[in-house]
Amino acid sequence: ASNFTEVPLAPPDAILNLSTLYKADTFVRKVDLGVGAYRDNNGKPWVLPVVRKAETIVFEAQPEHEYLPIGGNKSFTEAASKLLLGSDSRALQDNRVVSFQTISGTGANFLGATFLHRFYPKGTKVLLSNPTWANHKNIFTSAGFEIQDYCYYNPKTLGLDLDGMLTSLRNAPSRSIVVLHACAHNPTGVDPTPEQWKEIANVMQEKNHFPFFDCAYQGFASGDLDRDAFAIRYFVERGFELSIAQSFAKNLGLYGERVGCYHVVAHSAQLAQHVQSQVARASRAIISNPPLYGARIADTVLNSPELLAEWKEHLIAMSGRIMAMRSELRDQLVQLGTPGNWDHIVNQIGMFSFTGLNSNQVEVMKNKHHIYMTSNGRISMAGLSTGNVEYVAQAIDDVVR
Ligand code: PMP
Numbered sequence: 046a047s048n049f050t051e052v053p054l055a056p057p058d059a060i061l062n063l064s065t066l067y068k069a070d071t072f073v074r075k076v077d078l079g080v081g082a083y084r085d086n087n088g089k090p091w092v093l094p095v096v097r098k099a100e101t102i103v104f105e106a107q108p109e110h111e112y113l114p115i116g117g118n119k120s121f122t123e124a125a126s127k128l129l130l131g132s133d134s135r136a137l138q139d140n141r142v143v144s145f146q147t148i149s150g151t152g153a154n155f156l157g158a159t160f161l162h163r164f165y166p167k168g169t170k171v172l173l174s175n176p177t178w179a180n181h182k183n184i185f186t187s188a189g190f191e192i193q194d195y196c197y198y199n200p201k202t203l204g205l206d207l208d209g210m211l212t213s214l215r216n217a218p219s220r221s222i223v224v225l226h227a228c229a230h231n232p233t234g235v236d237p238t239p240e241q242w243k244e245i246a247n248v249m250q251e252k253n254h255f256p257f258f259d260c261a262y263q264g265f266a267s268g269d270l271d272r273d274a275f276a277i278r279y280f281v282e283r284g285f286e287l288s289i290a291q292s293f294a295k296n297l298g299l300y301g302e303r304v305g306c307y308h309v310v311a312h313s314a315q316l317a318q319h320v321q322s323q324v325a326r327a328s329r330a331i332i333s334n335p336p337l338y339g340a341r342i343a344d345t346v347l348n349s350p351e352l353l354a355e356w357k358e359h360l361i362a363m364s365g366r367i368m369a370m371r372s373e374l375r376d377q378l379v380q381l382g383t384p385g386n387w388d389h390i391v392n393q394i395g396m397f398s399f400t401g402l403n404s405n406q407v408e409v410m411k412n413k414h415h416i417y418m419t420s421n422g423r424i425s426m427a428g429l430s431t432g433n434v435e436y437v438a439q440a441i442d443d444v445v446r
Pocket of ligand 1: 081148149150151152178226231259260261292293294300305
């Protein structure tokens with residue numbers, strides 16, 4: 046008899062399923078708005094020119110392929126921590142920041158979850174925004190945590206439900222771990238304002254909650270690395286100890302190279318040393334040594350003033366194209382007189398927009414118009430281009446009437 050007779054078939058991954066359906070569709074004007082990766086105005090992946098330059102530099106240096114230390118490429122992880130916290134960060138000067146290279150943002154979330162689970166009291170809840178990136182639930186439950194939702198999105202206003210969020214945080218057990226999207230919330234594109242972050246921090250402090258920032262879109266949201274790091278830097282200034290899962294998938298376009306970091310900010314250098322030793326144990330069990338290639342590219346870009354400046358231009362180009370598509374889509378819908386208010390499309394930020402389309406309307410978008418998006422009505426702004434935005438607007442107009 047097989048050992049696997051008790052293994053049920055897992056439900057298909059909604060997003061992967063969507064891209065299979067899209068690929069199989071032979072309709073010429075089909076549109077993929079499911080993909081969570083940047084596309085240029087021709088719908089093609091974009092290798093950042095600065096990444097190409099860094100690849101040449103790395104290649105010409107003819108590096109060896111020895112193991113990295115458990116913590117990873119130090120000049121990369123240090124530059125990555127400065128990018129998040131600011132190069133003048135007190136926490137960095139005080140040596141109370143622990144940084145580990147990880148398998149992109151996913152690995153950073155998992156390493157953090159694994160480490161925290163070992164040292165937080167049994168029964169600690171991890172609070173996730175409703176809705177959130179689908180993998181958060183998977184990651185934090187895999188690490189052994191119980192999870193609970195906090196209110197975040199208000200479907201009526203298509204914006205932030207701040208009161209609901211603050212109430213959820215107040216009602217949760219003290220010392221919960223709260224996963225916060227640093228910027229460009231996935232899937233809603235709805236971020237708190239600086240004023241709202243202050244109120245969130247107040248309640249988090251009252252309740253002794255632990256902030257776990259997930260930062261997958263720094264620079265990709267507003268085009269400005271510092272602006273997109275506002276929430277993290279603000280919480281550090283307020284004196285919180287916290288964690289950050291950092292991904293370079295989107296902002297450097299290094300998706301498949303799996304470049305990321307997990308950082309912990311502790312109250313003292315001594316505490317940081319203890320944390321460092323324990324995160325090392327956790328990372329040893331998961332990957333032993335992080336991969337070289339992507340980190341070498343990121344290291345080269347982050348530590349060269351010229352390449353860094355060029356990268357910032359690329360961030361403005363990518364975020365700018367996305368913002369232009371937001372305006373274009375909103376304007377087209379307004380022109381068509383499509384029922385409803387479409388301002389949320391320009392008010393939201395980052396890779397995604399929560400359109401407000403319901404799952405039935407999403408089905409019609411797919412079956413009648415060959416436009417693919419997740420059933421929650423989320424569209425990837427990067428899938429829009431000057432060539433297809435009018436077609437998409439007409440299809441939305443059709444399904445909401
Ligand atoms: N967190 C969020 C909120 C994300 O949207 C993503 C990317 N989809 C990630 C983490 C991590 O992605 P990766 O592992 O590719 O860096």
